[in-house]
Amino acid sequence: MQIIGLCRFSYPAEGGFQVEHPTLEARIAYLYSPERMEERLRHFECICLPGLKAQTDADFTFLVxxxxxxxxxxxxRLRELLAEFPQARIVSRPPGPHRQVCQQVINAARDMSQPCLEFRHDDDDAVAVTFIAELRAAALDISALRARHRLVALDWNRGYVARPDAQGIRAEPCVTPFWGVAQAVAVAPGVRQSIMNFGHNKLIRFMPTLSFTDSPMYLRGHSDHNDSRQKAHVKPVDLPLLDPSGEAEIKRLFGVDADHVRRVFAPAS
Structure with a gap:
């Protein structure tokens, strides 16, 4: 069964952001500002990519x-980070309607005659190294349900919220349903709608959904440049610094190496 993930890496879409900009030019200037891009690349390297590169089931496509x-x-620099990640493919598009462009990009990579499992992924989030294997197994377990419905959502709701910095990883466990990470939609053959046609927290309104809470499946990145943190009156989140045993657990689950984090996030000399 084909599995496709989509990561929007600072793509200047029309819509798709919680914080709006007065013009497309203003959005592009914000997205490509040096401070923001440096942070996004650091998170992409240290948080997003390690777990994807280490998947126990390597049979998937990751579209950036x-x-x-x-x-x-x-x-x-993005190409360099993806050079040793054969499942990854950079797709370049001009600005366009957010959901329409994302749907087109996913469908262009699909074999439309076959069922597909689709997941969305932010550039500062991580999934467990077993995510693809668990997703494929869960989809096979619900074959009868998928046969009756065009779309079925699968959501792993246990994980961590985390913030990397020069001291290591600050994180704490959480259970948050439909957060948009470690989440997928099983799409029937011939169906052109994609996971990106729906808000991640609204899937439950439009299709059957299954939730899994048995094991941590995501590391939800937290940074000053999260789209959701650009609104007024957003309170800071105080996360505890992980001790060596906590760092070892995060590395085991997600492939995220705290020593690597410290090196990449160290202040410039």
């Missing part, structure tokens, strides 16, 4: 959607 206006130095 970027804008055609992304400055070349950042695009080159």
């Amino acid at each position: 959607l970027v804008g055609e206006a992304m400055p070349l130095p950042y695009l080159d």
